[in-house]
Every structure is written in structure tokens, then in C-alpha cells.
Amino acid sequence: MTVHPDQTPGPAPAEDIVRLGDGLALIDVYDLELPRRTGVYVFPEDRIILETGPAMGAERLLSGLRALGVEPASIETIIVTHIHLDHAGAVGLLLREMPHARVVVHPRGARHLVDPTRLIAGARAVYGERYDRWFDPVLPVPEDRLIVPEDGERRTFGRRTFLFLDTPGHARHHLGIVDLDAGGLFAGDTLGVLYADLLADGVFFVVPSTSPNQFDPEATLESARRLEALRPKTIYYGHFGATDRVEEAFYALKERLPGMLKTVRATLETAPSVPAAPPAWPDRALAERARDALLDAFRQELERLGVPADHPAYAMLGFDAAIDALGILDHLDRTGR
DSSP states (O other): OOOOSOOOOOOOSSEEEEEEETTTTEEEGGGGGGGOEEEEEEEGGEEEEEEOGGGGGHHHHHHHHHHHHGGGGGEEEEEEEEOOOOHHHHHHHHTTOOTTTTEEETTTTTHHHHHHHHHHHHHHHHHHGGHHHHHHHHHHHHOOGOOOOOTEEEEEEEEEEEEEEESSSSSSSSSEEEEETTTTEETTTTTTTTTTHHHTTTTOOOOOOOOOSOHHHHHHHHHHHHTTTTOOOOOEETTTTTESOHHHHHHHHHHHHHHHHHHHHHHHHHSSSSOOTSSSSSOOOHHHHOOOOOOOHHHHHHHTOOTTTTTHHHHHHOOOOOOOOHHHHHHHHHHHH
């Protein structure tokens, strides 16, 4: 099935660069052609980037680095939380401009960076005809450029020491990464999506990211508990930006995820018929019903918070509801629950 944003965005303006303190900056790479969708974190003095974004954002990233006074060729370390193409899709492409960089990746993700064939096939299945525009090309990464930390391992790059944790749930190849010098947690997608456009209006709203095809709600919650026990000072989201409202962030995930599962289960119970197995699962009509149910639940909550129905955040929420519905349906099919 192909999913699209509810609205097709226009041309993206010049890249945004946000200086976050603690020697850290954020470059908006306009993933999905949406501003404040996906960010790449940069430690300019340490020649580290954390995440790469998709291939379509590579030029924005390169120009953003130069605006920060960092020549791309000087980058020494690229760290990715996981290998989904919105987080790591540009890594092979960027290595052409970063000849001395090595790539830090989860042990389960390493082989898919070396040979991205399955990554590409999976993304094409989800994004359909938009794949080429948003994610192509995905280039292989030489195996000798990879660094593969074990769970609980500490590694120092530049002046920064990071703790790497295995945090499955969103995907089995997901790392939670703690900057031990500043107490910042780079959560990737484990803690969900932070809607920066809503935050700018004073509304803190986080939606769990349940995209296919490895989503596991129990593992997500266990990973969140493990990360919460570290008591981070700041959470850095892949989508999008930073917050020091740490307790609220963990609470939002723990509260909203069970509700999303309940909403999609109710959709299944009221569906006129349910396909029995792939490749029909999930069928388009069922996936659209689940998407609409999730989006309606989000709308009701946002209405209570005073968010108008025409808020620009709904362009992104519509897309996320579609992807999240697919992931939850896939999980329910795999587990029979």
C-alpha cells in the first residue's frame, strides 16, 4: 500500500539551523519536503553528526555544515540511531563527501548498510511512487567504515563520550544514545514524534512511532523504561528537536501507545472483513479506516488543547497516522492479538 501526506508541501525554504547549547546544533533537512520533520544533530567542534536524514536532504545537510563552519570532509564520525531511510538513508551518499568518517550503527543494522537491498525494497513497499523522490539513492557503506557498539558500551569520539544502548520496539536495530558529558538522550524514534509546530504554539504533543515492520509495543515500553531510568536532562528527537520536559515526554509515550493500540483493535473488530494473510494484509480499506481512527483520536485530543483544525501540524499528523496504522496492523497480524 502507498501512503502520502494529507497535503503536498511546496518548495522548502532555506535550511534552518538551531543552536541547542552544550556544543550542539540541529540542521533541518526537510524530510518528506516538510519543515521541522527530521533533524540532523551536529557537534561542530568534535566533527560528529548524529543521524543523516534521507538522500533528498543531503545537500541541505552539507550546506548547513558549512554554515556552521564545518567542512564536510572534516567529519570524523556519523552516528545513526537506526537504519530507516529517514534517519540513515543518506549515509552512503555522504561518505563520498566525508572520506575520513566512520559510521556507528546497531549490530543488527550493520549488514543492511553494507547491502541496502532489503531496506530499499521495504521502503518502496511503504512509500510507493514517492520513494524515488524522497529516498533515492541509497548507497552501500563499506564494511570497514562501520563501528558496531554492543549494548551498554561507551565510546569516545572527539571530546564526547557516548553510552550506546539496545532499544528495540520501534525497530530491532535501534540504539538509544546518551551524551554522558551533557546528559542528553538521542532517542531516535523510540519515544515517538515531537511536533515542533505545536510546541512553538505552547502545545507539547508526542505521538509514538509505530511504523512497520518490526514494531513491538512491549519492547517499546521496556526500552522507554530503561532510558527513563538514566534520568536524562534533555531528549533529542529524530522528529523533531529537543525538550527538557523529560517526565512529560516519557508519560506521553506510556499513556498514548496503549490508546493507539486500542483504537486500531476497535477498527479491526468493526471491519466488515479482514484479509487472512499477506500479501493482502493489510488491505487498503482497512489501513485507511485505521488511519482515520487514529487521526480522529489525535484531533479530539488537540481540540481539547485548543489547537485549531487548520493547524499546519495536521499535514504531518496525517502522514504519521497512516504509517502508524500500518505498523500496528502488521503487529496485530504477526502476533494474533
